Amino acid sequence: MQNLFFTSLLVLTGGSIISLIVQRDTKLSYVSSVFSMFGSLLALIFSIGALITQSTLTTTLPTSFPMFNISLHIDPLAAFFILIVSLIALPASLYGIVYMKQYAIEYNLGVFGFFYNIFLISLLLVITAHNALYFLFVWEIMSLSSLFLVIFENKKLQIIKSGFIYFIMTHAATAFILLSFLLLFQFTGSFDFETIKQHFASIPFVIQTIIFLCMIIGFGTKAGIVPFHIWLPWAHSAAPSHVSSLMSGVMIKIGIFMLFKMFLDILPQTPLWLGYVVLIIGAVSSILGVLYALSEHDIKRLLAYHSIENIGIILLGLGSGLIFIALKQPSLAMLAITAGLFHTLNHAVFKSLLFLGAGSVISQTHTRNIEEYGGLIKLMPYTAIFFLVGAVAISGLPPFNGFVSEWLTFQSLFSGIATSSILIKSIFIFGAACLTFTGGLAAACFVKAFGITFLARSRSIESEKATEVSPLLLISMGTLAVLCLTLGVFSFFVITNIQLIVKSLSLFASKTSSLSSTGISLQVNQNVAHLNMPVIFLVMAVFIALSFGLVYIVSRKQKVVLRTVWDCGFNALSPKMEITATGFSRTLILIFRGIFQPSKQHEIEYVDADIRYFSKSKTVTLGIVNIYEAYLYYPLHNGLSIISKQIRKIQSGNVNQYLLYIFILLLGLLIFARY
């Protein structure tokens, strides 16, 4: 069993080395992708096996460094996340075989393959790490290897800038994680998670609070919570699409995984306020993520903002779970945690599907601006269908998987509203309201994304020339699309298994969950609510078949004539007259002008500036203010540079002055030693 995992790691390592060996020959660049596919397939089999047997594997390899043990620990929770990683890595690697060919002339694919495989290894190792120092080591490998994947197109200045933002944010996050681990070491005397788990209760309350906050900031930055999310839109849009799908679908889930692992397993019995904080962060992230997605016209940045939204939804589940644990209601907590875990899986599937779809569109049109797409459903019908499946799933509509996990999250929030305390009640109401609103806005946003991209007429010459992408890309997208449907329809089966994972946590040992599945239907709180996905799917299928049948019967004998659109005899119907993404989202931007602070600039050039009747040209510039950058990051950056300028003054370059500094320091040390 364990050997399978190590074989998978070995295969991936082999892939990365071979990729470097064959880097001169661009025709062999697919080899490393084949290795990563094979490695992730092995990991997939391993994780399924580990989940079925519900076994916990622990291995420790001592090293010559003090405190630094290569300690692997695969419990069902870790196995579940290995499942997510390998499930997404498999189609993404398949996609990469063909997708990377467009970069073959300009860039070195061998180096890409190296970092890609290293990235997959580090993902698997981070999940299994059980020693804080070793964890930080592989965590750094993960951050750095993904950084090199992000800046793969290193001849573009914009991409280097994106990579730089990612680099700074991810290392600021690591600093917080390091701080929390050092504090844990200070008070427990060990970097081993198992020892930390045993001694955590003895840590003073204030230190515990600091540790919790550092962890939320550190892991939350990786996961992309508001306001530490600013790297997501930059990094996800810069990387090649299948890497974006891995980063958005899987890597940010590692942050979520660590939050789950820390708060539910390693540091159990978290205080009530932590639940509040996580729930409120979740609610705010979900709503701000979707709002920024609405205002975005770069398809990959749009999807990146949706990742922030979905991380918010996952945190709503985790937050309500933590609140229930603190309130000593483990059965409800199990429901909420299950909802969070299931949404983690679902988001990985549909978000990587959407990124792969976006990648296919970008590879054909060579632009990320959705205003230049249009009419692609006729040119790329399969891509369009797969993208539509992803869009429906992420909007939380039945019969796809997003619906089930959002429904479960709603159920856990509603159970929270039923509690007695007015404060808890109002927080849950806030969360439920945010989630409802988010669902509506997400649907609106994907109406925009799908409609502008695939419907109507082509808006640019590039998108007129688009053709359907190669079958390998379609297979990888199709697999994920089918998964979206399967996870939705057979959610009763998946949830039963996720419940087993939740039960395996020591916190919930021998507790019964308020979520149960009888036969094919799910039940919450002894029949307060049910959901029967197979029946919903069947009813929908029957109704769709019926409506198509009826339309056929009615219109069977009618002659259908296809004519051009009646344009009042004008000869100038052009794609410029179609509704644009800007126009579609403008109304919503104006409604939320408090958040967006939209700006509008008119620039009119007149033929004769004195007689302002005839204008030569008119330009309207619409913009929104990025409030985090404007009010948080720029002041921080400016403050830092002002301080550094002040500090620079002591560096005069005069030797005598430096001698004076040494003298003052010596004096100070002497005084310090004396008292």
Place this chain on the structure above:
Amino acid sequence: MSLYSKILSVPLTLVPRKIINQQNDVTIVQKGIEKKIKKLFGGSLAIREVDTGSTNACEQELMALTNTYYDIERFGIHFVASPRHADMLMVTGPVSRNMAEALKKTYEATPDPKIVVAVGDDAIDGGIFKGSYAVLDGVHNVIPVNFQIPGDPPSAMTILSSLLYILNIIDDKSDQKKQ
């Protein structure tokens, strides 16, 4: 190409001046029209008017049909805003070059079966503009025309009695088909 062959094949009927002059009692004509429209169109005839560069004289007369004296809306005749809704196209003007394409598009946009009526001497053969470079000398050079109503401009009464004549011919034809 099919449009040109259709122009040649569709029979062109000029409403004779004799018939127009014969009937000048408004009430009799109107009753006839009402009866025919009930029979042929289920009580509603939708007309789309296309101005292809006329002097607006014909438009004035067509507009007069909807005033309180003639008030053709009583019989279910409407002037509609889109050829998609129309049963009949009424084309005025000598068809200027700039309007030729728009006229063709309008003809194509009108659902079948459709009746095309050229109203006024301009629309029949260019009228006073005949031979000018800027015009194409009549609607029948651009689209198939079924009926032509002469006059420069035809008075409202003329248009009304011509309409009755046209409806009578259509009725006769449909009766023949049934037999």
